[in-house]
Amino acid sequence: CTLISASNVNQPKGNFDGPTRVSMLDANDQLRSPEEYANLILAYKDGAPLRLKDVAEIVDGAENERLAAWANRNQAVLLNIQRQPGANVIDVVDRIKALLPGITDNLPAGLDVVVLTDRTQTIRASVTDVQHELLIAIVLVVLVTFLFLRRFSATIIPSIAVPLSLVGTFGVMYLAGFSINNLTLMALTIATGF
The missing domain is CATH 3.30.2090.10 (Multidrug efflux transporter AcrB TolC docking domain; DN and DC subdomains)
Incomplete structure (x- = not known):
């Protein structure tokens, strides 16, 4: 051998x-x-x-005759790309999608590259949903403050303090190397509501 x-x-x-x-x-x-x-x-x-x-x-x-790959009823070579621990999934997928046109241009005729699954679509939708919930939480905090205190001047304080606190939190998270993901956004949403 x-x-x-x-x-x-x-x-x-x-x-x-x-x-x-x-x-x-x-x-x-x-x-x-x-x-x-x-x-x-x-x-x-x-x-x-x-x-x-x-x-x-x-x-x-083939070394293993019992192993084959099919995609859309055609024989295929499947390539599964996984992120490294700590890497940003969305960033990895965006960079791969940017490289795909150059790769497909160099393939022989008759070969095609097709993305079968992309987890980032659901991740992006989930992050967008949590961002909307965060905005709704901020609006509700300001509205509840106004309803109970019934003073416009007292309502200005949370309407400025809450977004400013969130910006400060994102700044500290960036400096500490934390990523913005569903868990951190949901924690901020819950903290904003209290």
């Missing part, structure tokens, strides 16, 4: 660095067909080479 790995080096010979794109030289020593594998010399016995085809059956096929 070590001989096969050593004879099948999958590394580019170099690259061309341009101002906007790097092109790899694909002249590597990778074995690409069953015939190339079949002629690998494993050892010599009595001066004659012992080839891989003499001791093994070489087949060009």
Whole structure:
């Protein structure tokens, strides 16, 4: 197995660095067909080479025949992209979507890139809902203050203090490295209501 790995080096010979794109030289020593594998010399016995085809059956096929991917009734290669811990999911997806047109332009004809699932749509909708709830909580705090105190001057204080407190909280969260997510927004919404 070590001989096969050593004879099948999958590394580019170099690259061309341009101002906007790097092109790899694909002249590597990778074995690409069953015939190339079949002629690998494993050892010599009595001066004659012992080839891989003499001791093994070489087949060009999937390693696991029970594993296949289908998308929209077509054979497919599925690529699942997951964020690293601490990374912003929405930022990762936006950056990938920005890179996709350049990737699809370099694919051979007949190949297509399709996004099957995108969790950020529900995340964005959820964050938007919590933001609306936060605004409603601020308005309700101001209205309740006005209804109970019945003085416009007393109502101005929470109408300025609550948004200013939220801005200060977001500033401290940014400096501390906390992300704005559903949990933090919901906590701020609950805190605003009290």
